[in-house]
Amino acid sequence: MTPRTGIASQSIPVADHESAGGRRVLGVSGIEKRFHRGIWPRRRTIEVLKGASFEVRSGELVGLVGENGSGKSTLMQIVVGLLSSDSGAVERPDRLGYCPQLPMLWDKLTVDEHFELFARAYDLDDDASELAVGGLLGELQFERYRSYRVEELSGGTRQKLNLALALMHEPELLLLDEPYTGFDWETYMRFWEMSERRRDAGMGILIVSHLLAERERLDTMLELRGGRICTC
């Protein structure tokens, strides 16, 4: 991570969706995070986040951009609860979905076995799980890979599984970290349609990326600069 200093705001046009402005599903305030790396005499402290604050509301599609090393994934991991912050607070619902940047999967287990593990974690019964999984396999078009092990899948199909695992319990808040890495154009467009459908159904969605080309689809665009969030 490269530390930066100062705050700069940048105006980026976003779409004016009527659906934005529901109840708050994510509140992030004053998040600070430093990493200590190396051992003496090469011990370094890297200050990544310096008071990042923002919120996401139900029925809102929010984009968070920032340069490489700006701390986007660190912020996302703190929001999800995978990483603790040095200070600040996060208010999030119990039912949230998280799609990490690098698929966190078990190489030797099959697609179906992943769905079974996460269905238990989400406390879904067999019927609810099969209904959700069937729908997602159809939407993302990877039904034929159900019995494949993760190590046998292409990068794009792994990413589809990664995304499907975050969606199978229809979360109140969906957190996506570079979710379309490896997608072909057709899947990429389908991803945005899926996101918009869920946003319109009331889900709060935060998409983190170093590059967001589909800005007109977003309700709010945030930028992480110098460890802080600027609303653009």
Next chain:
Amino acid sequence: MLSATAPTAASFAREHLRTPLTLVLLLAIPVFFVLIFASVLGEFADALGGTLAQRAATAISAGWAAAFLSGTLAFFQLSSSRGADRRLAMAGLGPTRVAVARIAAALALGVTVSAVAFLTLWLRSGIEHPLHAAVAIFAFAAIYIGIGALVGAVISAPLEGSLLIVLVFSVDAFSGPQMTNSGGILGFTPTRTAADLLIAAGGGQGSPGGDWLGVAAIALGALTIALAAFWLAARTRS
């Protein structure tokens, strides 16, 4: 808790048994240890002025096979699945249930490798006290589950972690009972009592109750350390 943990543990164990090389090593390592490593150990003890007889070296090698396999499997359980386990815990399973599932999988694998090592020993030289030997071999496995998981909690890189386990294993193996005329390179190693029990069982002798209690305490302590390591790996990082 059990309804979610048991099938999760089964998935974790299945993941490791699906690696063809693991299955080959599961059979090859006990055979290698009991047939070849045992004579090396005996000659090494002889060179150091130890009194380890060939029959005892054969018996103890079955324990080392179970220890080596269980330790490396526990290490790779932790180091290769850290991210996915943490994601599963965050999704709702929680770090405690993930850790319990991991320790259950490690124990299942430990029982399997102990059974293979026991069978190899039985076929090679016969065992006077089979039950004693089986328990002592499993104690080796349990102790190394703790060591493997502890190394995995500290070191995530596969190469460095594997090397550290080999180092601990080498020091432990060559500091065992009857290896030197001064009682070993180190005064105490984790598997020393288990090795005493296994040597006695292989030679048809019983062991005092205090030794069995001692090895049970060490094995339980090692499994507690393993459980803590799996829990730490699945929880929120700082």
